[in-house]
Amino acid sequence: MTPVVTKRRIIFWAVAALFFASLPFVFTQSFALSMLSQMGIAIIFALSYNMLLGQTGLLSFGHAVYFGLGAFFCAHALNLVGAGKFWFPVTFMPLVGGLAGMFFGLVLGFVTTRRAGTPFAMISLGIAEMVAASALMFTGFFGGEGGIATDRTVGGTMMGIGYGPQIQVYYLIAGWCLACIIGMFAITQTPLGRMANAVRDNPERAKFIGYNPTRVRWLMMTLAGFFAGVSGGLAAINYEIVTAETLGVMASGNAVLMAFIGGIGHFWGPIIGAVLVTLLQSALSNYTQAWLLYFGLFFLVIIMFSPGGIANLIMLHKAAWEAGRLKRLLPGYSLSGGAGLVMLLGFFALIEMIYRSEAKDAANKAFSYFGVTLDPVQATFWIGTLAVLAAGIAMFYAATRVVKRAWDDITAELQIKGMV
Amino acid sequence: MTGPALQLSDVRKSFGRTSIINGVNLAISRGERHAIIGPNGAGKSTLFNLISGRFPVSAGRIDLHGEDITGLEPHLINRKGLSRSFQITNIFPRLSVYENLRCAVLWSLGYKYSFWHRIGALREVRGRTDAIVERIGMAARRDRPAGVLTYAEQRALEIGVTIAGGADVILLDEPTAGMSRSETDEAVELIRNVTEGKTLVMVEHDMSVVFNLADRISVLVYGEVIASGTPQEIRGNKTVQEAYLGTEQL
Numbered sequence: 001m002t003p004v005v006t007k008r009r010i011i012f013w014a015v016a017a018l019f020f021a022s023l024p025f026v027f028t029q030s031f032a033l034s035m036l037s038q039m040g041i042a043i044i045f046a047l048s049y050n051m052l053l054g055q056t057g058l059l060s061f062g063h064a065v066y067f068g069l070g071a072f073f074c075a076h077a078l079n080l081v082g083a084g085k086f087w088f089p090v091t092f093m094p095l096v097g098g099l100a101g102m103f104f105g106l107v108l109g110f111v112t113t114r115r116a117g118t119p120f121a122m123i124s125l126g127i128a129e130m131v132a133a134s135a136l137m138f139t140g141f142f143g144g145e146g147g148i149a150t151d152r153t154v155g156g157t158m159m160g161i162g163y164g165p166q167i168q169v170y171y172l173i174a175g176w177c178l179a180c181i182i183g184m185f186a187i188t189q190t191p192l193g194r195m196a197n198a199v200r201d202n203p204e205r206a207k208f209i210g211y212n213p214t215r216v217r218w219l220m221m222t223l224a225g226f227f228a229g230v231s232g233g234l235a236a237i238n239y240e241i242v243t244a245e246t247l248g249v250m251a252s253g254n255a256v257l258m259a260f261i262g263g264i265g266h267f268w269g270p271i272i273g274a275v276l277v278t279l280l281q282s283a284l285s286n287y288t289q290a291w292l293l294y295f296g297l298f299f300l301v302i303i304m305f306s307p308g309g310i311a312n313l314i315m316l317h318k319a320a321w322e323a324g325r326l327k328r329l330l331p332g333y334s335l336s337g338g339a340g341l342v343m344l345l346g347f348f349a350l351i352e353m354i355y356r357s358e359a360k361d362a363a364n365k366a367f368s369y370f371g372v373t374l375d376p377v378q379a380t381f382w383i384g385t386l387a388v389l390a391a392g393i394a395m396f397y398a399a400t401r402v403v404k405r406a407w408d409d410i411t412a413e414l415q416i417k418g419m420v
Numbered sequence: 421m422t423g424p425a426l427q428l429s430d431v432r433k434s435f436g437r438t439s440i441i442n443g444v445n446l447a448i449s450r451g452e453r454h455a456i457i458g459p460n461g462a463g464k465s466t467l468f469n470l471i472s473g474r475f476p477v478s479a480g481r482i483d484l485h486g487e488d489i490t491g492l493e494p495h496l497i498n499r500k501g502l503s504r505s506f507q508i509t510n511i512f513p514r515l516s517v518y519e520n521l522r523c524a525v526l527w528s529l530g531y532k533y534s535f536w537h538r539i540g541a542l543r544e545v546r547g548r549t550d551a552i553v554e555r556i557g558m559a560a561r562r563d564r565p566a567g568v569l570t571y572a573e574q575r576a577l578e579i580g581v582t583i584a585g586g587a588d589v590i591l592l593d594e595p596t597a598g599m600s601r602s603e604t605d606e607a608v609e610l611i612r613n614v615t616e617g618k619t620l621v622m623v624e625h626d627m628s629v630v631f632n633l634a635d636r637i638s639v640l641v642y643g644e645v646i647a648s649g650t651p652q653e654i655r656g657n658k659t660v661q662e663a664y665l666g667t668e669q670l
Binding site: 200211 | 493494495499503506512514519532533537539540581
């Protein structure tokens with residue numbers, strides 16, 4: 001790379017740092033701050049997962065093992081500091097989690113990375129179950145059902161930083177998050193990072209250019225374990241409690257969702273996924289009890305209509321944008337956006353009506369929906385809801401055709417110009 | 421240095437009860453271009469898979485530059501200076517042409533599993549990769565994903581990946597299979613060019629390619645070498661003519 005690119009990259013990371021630093025000034029509520037903290041943790045976790053899935057082609061169903069173990073080790077280290085057993089600055093405590101994650105990545109990875117593909121996925125699931133089961137058996141270390149509680153303020157206050165207020169924890173997480181993003185991005189630019197892609201594409205061929213694919217996978221697993229452990233350590237500091245759930249299969253599934261929704265084909269895809277999933281999980285659950293259903297459907301829609309995730313959707317527009325053709329998509333997008341809103345309005349109303357009609361006391365079945373009171377006991381509301389939904393679907397279908405026509409035009413034009 | 425670059429001593433391979441290679445002896449000198457020909461199912465590709473470590477031998481011994489490589493893993497054999505191509509194109513489809521070749525030069529330049537070198541800053545790696553991109557004539561295609569190249573381009577890339585590591589013994593498995601006449605001519609020129617000063621062993625069905633390129637030819641029939649010699653000797657060999665009768669014209 002020429003030095004110019006390096007300079008540009010430094011500016012890029014500096015802007016990213018400024019962005020992270022300015023977020024708490026924009027989102028001042030405490031709810032937003034704790035959500036931003038969660039996002040930072042999720043971003044590291046999702047990116048570390050994509051080191052396996054997107055970069056090395058390893059579909060792991062047990063990535064939370066490294067996250068969870070990192071969290072437990074970090075919590076214990078905090079407690080040891082609290083008990084005066086040794087001293088270690090809280091600022092660098094996530095490193096303890098990282099080293100624990102790395103160690104287990106090294107040990108467990110030795111077993112799991114002997115295979116790729118479906119056997120790897122199955123072995124990773126087996127190991128995840130094994131570790132989750134152990135967590136409930138060894139209650140001394142894992143704290144049983146209650147988990148391990150800890151205190152992030154054990155380090156005392158130094159220059160005003162004691163990690164008591166959430167804002168300080170946010171900056172701790174943001175700092176580690178940025179460092180980890182840079183670290184993980186840097187790894188993609190190294191011989192190992194490139195060989196991971198090669199092994200993902202064709203492990204057999206990698207052998208015949210001098211590389212042992214098992215070794216490549218193992219190293220990537222170890223490094224991914226490190227970053228997952230760091231995010232686990234940050235979670236321990238953030239929540240001040242670590243339970244067996246953190247290393248369970250549900251948590252591992254979350255990594256899969258974040259990576260796929262964001263897009264595994266681009267380095268930054270999982271960042272989008274992590275932000276979106278965290279947002280949906282905490283915001284949606286505030287509004288509706290059926291949020292898991294919506295979340296599941298959202299995942300399905302992404303996988304079905306954009307298997308490359310949101311990152312891929314964005315990249316699709318890059319060529320059109322560079323050619324200055326993006327505005328041609330505007331009419332179609334605004335039409336389908338409007339129609340989509342009507343469709344979703346009808347759809348959500350329908351789901352909520354079904355959900356409420358299951359409620360035990362009939363008196364409470366009516367509910368407020370965007371300022372309108374819907375009552376599932378009366379047939380008119382059902383008819384109205386279905387009518388809105390049907391109209392929405394019809395409009396949306398028509399609008400997608402406008403979008404498709406615009407896309408076809410642009411693609412054809414770009415092909416003529418040799419840009420695609 | 422003396423002694424053959426590659427030596428096979430009574431190499432045998434059977435899959436279950438089916439015996440594919442029945443005691444092959446072969447010595448290939450340094451700098452020689454050696455073709456292995458024979459009818460379909462004679463075991464030519466299997467022989468390559470044994471030499472390159474893809475399959476373990478059932479019996480016998482294989483030496484590379486006088487060093488026993490029998491039973492070694494493919495990546496270890498590769499590191500000792502033997503590189504092979506595949507009959508069915510075997511590249512990294514989602515990586516660009518440039519990335520394919522860059523990955524193939526990394527080990528030989530000693531970067532191994534490094535995650536502390538920035539790959540873009542490695543001058544030698546860049547130089548070597550650029551040189552190979554030029555050499556296989558893919559400069560215009562260097563940033564395209566390998567998976568979207570034409571068949572002939574993929575075959576050229578396959579050869580590029582094979583030679584990129586600088587191995588001095590090159591095994592090419594049917595490098596011109598499925599190519600048109602003009603593509604074949606180009607491929608022959610490419611092979612001649614990139615294997616200059618190296619030891620080349622190739623499996624090939626196209627007899628014009630064989631007689632055009634090879635210094636020596638071995639004929640493999642039912643897992644045995646029935647004849648080995650210069651193109652002239654092989655052309656005049658009675659047993660070979662019988663083995664090929666009705667299949668291919670020498």
